[in-house]
Amino acid sequence: xxxxxxxxxxxxxxxxxxxxxxxxxxxxxxxxxxxxxxxxxxxxxxxxxxxxxxxxxxxxxxxxxxxxxxxxxxxxxxxxxxxxxxxxxxxxxxxxxxxxxxxxxxxxxxxxxxxxxxxxxxxxxxxxxxxxxxxxxxxxxxxxxxxxxxxxxxxx
Numbered sequence: 001x002x003x004x005x006x007x008x009x010x011x012x013x014x015x016x017x018x019x020x021x022x023x024x025x026x027x028x029x030x031x032x033x034x035x036x037x038x039x040x041x042x043x044x045x046x047x048x049x050x051x052x053x054x055x056x057x058x059x060x061x062x063x064x065x066x067x068x069x070x071x072x073x074x075x076x077x078x079x080x081x082x083x084x085x086x087x088x089x090x091x092x093x094x095x096x097x098x099x100x101x102x103x104x105x106x107x108x109x110x111x112x113x114x115x116x117x118x119x120x121x122x123x124x125x126x127x128x129x130x131x132x133x134x135x136x137x138x139x140x141x142x143x144x145x146x147x148x149x150x151x152x153x154x155x156x
Contacts, residue, residue: 074125
């Protein structure tokens, strides 16, 4: 490690390989979010997005959708893992920071070409849940309709 730091190879790898790779993945995901999720009233909290960092994008779900329910449905129906906001809250403080309608999506793990497909699958989940809400069906009916039961603890 000392040699990597001393030689500058690590810094060059970060600047020349990692940053451009993550930037492309970020922009691929943002583009897909704008195409598939924004029309469903999903919101990007960082509206201007000129300066970004990290490996995740946070989204706000349209009411009355809840992050825990969307995460369960996404995993159960579309084999898609997303981070429900309450999973990232401080114990006893989750209600105060408003994470019940937030989801966290990771763009650093999957290959760039798979990100739009994942967002499109998430849009299908959200659209189906919105349609079920309009039809008057609740989350319990949704989560128990298959033979296998998936709970929030399975996502952790």
